[in-house]
Amino acid sequence: MAFNSSDYLDALGESGLYEQNCTLADLRPHEFNASALDAYNISWELEESLMRCSYDARRINCSAADALCLCAKEIYRDYCAGRPEYYSYVYRIIGTLFQGIIFVIGVIGNAMVVIVVARNKNMATPTNCYLVSLAVADCAVLVAAVPQEIVSYFLIGNHWIWGRGGCAILVFLQNLGINASSLSLTAFTVERYIAICHPMKAQTVCTVERAKKITLLVWLFAVCYCAPWLFLTQVVPLKYAVDYPTQECTFKLSRDQYLYYFFLDFVVFYVVPLLPLLRPVLVHRQDPVHVADA
Incomplete structure (x- = not known):
């Protein structure tokens, strides 16, 4: 099972997580094949762990000159953990x-x-x-x-x-x-x-x-x-x-399971309170005295 970095790029883009520091364009055509995994000291088991977010990406050893490995490591870390985000x-x-x-x-x-x-x-x-x-x-x-x-x-x-x-x-x-x-x-x-x-x-x-x-x-x-x-x-x-x-x-629970509770909120606290307020208006319209006065 080879890992294609473009899949992670798509996932990062759809989830709208965090902006990467490294250049991602160079990784799009790259695929971690067996030889690449051996070169980066990444085993198949480790690759599966990374894709399940069950491995700490900081343990991947990359040399300072290996920009591709460092960039891949950063993608793993940001996808699985996320970079701290604070308000300005x-x-x-x-x-x-x-x-x-x-x-x-x-x-x-x-x-x-x-x-x-x-x-x-x-x-x-x-x-x-x-x-x-x-x-x-x-x-x-x-x-x-x-x-x-x-x-x-x-x-x-x-x-x-x-x-x-x-x-x-x-x-x-x-x-x-x-x-x-x-x-x-x-x-x-x-x-x-x-x-x-x-x-x-x-x-x-x-x-x-x-x-x-x-x-x-x-x-x-x-x-x-x-x-x-x-x-x-x-x-x-x-x-x-x-x-x-x-x-x-x-x-x-999932948000879908709260749908009926939220709908009941709307009915009980917004629709029902309007009913006694609408009654005087309806009575006023049906009263012939008020109609004659108008």
Whole structure:
């Protein structure tokens, strides 16, 4: 089984890995036949190991003058391990600056909403209950997403430093915050519609106690719905040519197996919340009084 370097070149081009330092054009017509393998001290077993990425290419002995062997060695290393890739310094500075501003303003602003409502009893209204819930959900998303995004600017590739527990918890909090935010916003909108369009009915329906119960149900449902994310993530090792172990936080199953879960997210947290908002529009169109007024 001879190894044709052009196959590796095609694989490197399709995967979009890393730019090579050596000139690859000279390797296209070259084929590692038996005599070439003997000359480079590469056995058939070693060639198979290299193609399976189960051999450390740094152990291949090449003289400094043998550019072809050195270039082939570099292709092996980059294909199997990958060269470290970092963000540029400009990207790090700009990303850290803007992400940091968003994080500080977002956390402080939402925390102030919770503190102000909690300290002023006269602000204990149904509307403010939903606003507090929305503020807590937004804080959860900010805390779970932004710090890790800033840290990633200074790490190699997709390297994850928070371990298995951090992977599960942060992914869970991100989904929890987004979903609880959607449900809180829906409850807030329905409450405002009743208060404005049915003020007499709102005196008995839109109460603080009921708003607190609805908020509690919103968060209980969001927690139960997002709980599977605590078990659907994993940390897997990365193959980077560095002297320390690297790992990535990723899905435990293939992305195709999450399709129904993602589709359910769309229906439950985006389509269903629109239904109570569309009802007043449909009623308005069917009401002959409104039609006559128009």
